[in-house]
Amino acid sequence: MSRTPWWVRIPVLFFIIFGLMEYFVDSGDKPAIIEYPITQFFMLMVLLILIAIEVILKSIENVMFQTLTPEAQERYLAAKDKKIEFKWLNSLYKKLTSSRSIEREGEIILDHNYDGIRELDNVLPPWWVYLFYVTIIFGVVYLIRFHIVGDYDQELEYEQEVAAAQLAIEEYKKTAKNLVDVNTVEVLTEAGDLSAGEKIFTANCVVCHMADGGGGIGPNLTDEYWILGGGIKNVFQTISEGGRDGKGMVAWKNSLKPLEMAQVASYILQFQGTTPANPKAPEGEIWIDPDAPEATEENLEEAPGEQAKDSTIVAMN
Numbered sequence: 001m002s003r004t005p006w007w008v009r010i011p012v013l014f015f016i017i018f019g020l021m022e023y024f025v026d027s028g029d030k031p032a033i034i035e036y037p038i039t040q041f042f043m044l045m046v047l048l049i050l051i052a053i054e055v056i057l058k059s060i061e062n063v064m065f066q067t068l069t070p071e072a073q074e075r076y077l078a079a080k081d082k083k084i085e086f087k088w089l090n091s092l093y094k095k096l097t098s099s100r101s102i103e104r105e106g107e108i109i110l111d112h113n114y115d116g117i118r119e120l121d122n123v124l125p126p127w128w129v130y131l132f133y134v135t136i137i138f139g140v141v142y143l144i145r146f147h148i149v150g151d152y153d154q155e156l157e158y159e160q161e162v163a164a165a166q167l168a169i170e171e172y173k174k175t176a177k178n179l180v181d182v183n184t185v186e187v188l189t190e191a192g193d194l195s196a197g198e199k200i201f202t203a204n205c206v207v208c209h210m211a212d213g214g215g216g217i218g219p220n221l222t223d224e225y226w227i228l229g230g231g232i233k234n235v236f237q238t239i240s241e242g243g244r245d246g247k248g249m250v251a252w253k254n255s256l257k258p259l260e261m262a263q264v265a266s267y268i269l270q271f272q273g274t275t276p277a278n279p280k281a282p283e284g285e286i287w288i289d290p291d292a293p294e295a296t297e298e299n300l301e302e303a304p305g306e307q308a309k310d311s312t313i314v315a316m317n
């Protein structure tokens, strides 16, 4: 018979089976036990079967015991008694505390006696002593490493952690491009994104804006005049939410994913400054990026008010 008692055996087997089930049943983000209620029933069955096996084993043992001769029964019981469960744990515990059993306390009792209160001359518990040695070793290593050799200091540690976090953010942004919205969108420059943007443009937008962006039903996208504001954020916003009512530019947020809108927005911004075959006359106003680093003297002079306000469209002429 195995040494582990039933109250260890049943839970261990139960959780192993539970873990295997969670590992092998593909249930998306949620644990299988919540996603598929049938698994709860399955685990209940597993538990009942485990208990049943224990009960059956116990009764087989009983029946066998009854068939033994009285001497054999005694030998069996004696053998069973010897099997102290978790023997090593017990002896480890004794070693680490090195406590004196109550019967042998007399050997270490001190001879003073205060109103009946006596004192035992116990040794320091070994677990405590070992821990104390460990702290001494730790202290020496620490002293040498940080005060004599000067391995690294808090500042360096901080910088390393910030750098690592920065890397993690970059990595996250790469995998989470689809999370862009109008506040976080930035011009995409990778060739893959731009050619994806071109495909989306060709498939959806060319009918009204022309392949070279020159304009038709929709306005010219190559000039610096914008009806609804230029720059990646405004363009993304226009594509996502559509133009003014009744003009023909619908909201694309239901048919394009956020990343796709960012790609096509980045693609059409490349039309800026090119010369299309049949340019449509400018519509709207010249758009100046309020966040642009070099504000030229010219536009500072002409539109100081708008510059100060958080406006994206600067009225010229």
Ligand code: HEC
Pocket: 200, 201, 204, 205, 206, 207, 208, 209, 217, 218, 219, 225, 226, 227, 228, 229, 230, 235, 238, 239, 242, 243, 244, 245, 247, 248, 249, 250, 252, 264, 265, 268, 283, 284
């Ligand atoms: C049915 C025709 C049509 C299609 C298709 C179309 N547009 Fe437009 N688009 C327009 C019109 C019309 C406007 C002007 C809206 C307004 O005046 O409010 C416009 C405006 C815009 C603007 C703003 C221009 C400005 O001057 O502010 C952008 C950017 C734009 N479209 C991008 C796209 C993209 C990208 C697609 C494809 C995903 C697309 N459009 C598909 C008709 C269209």
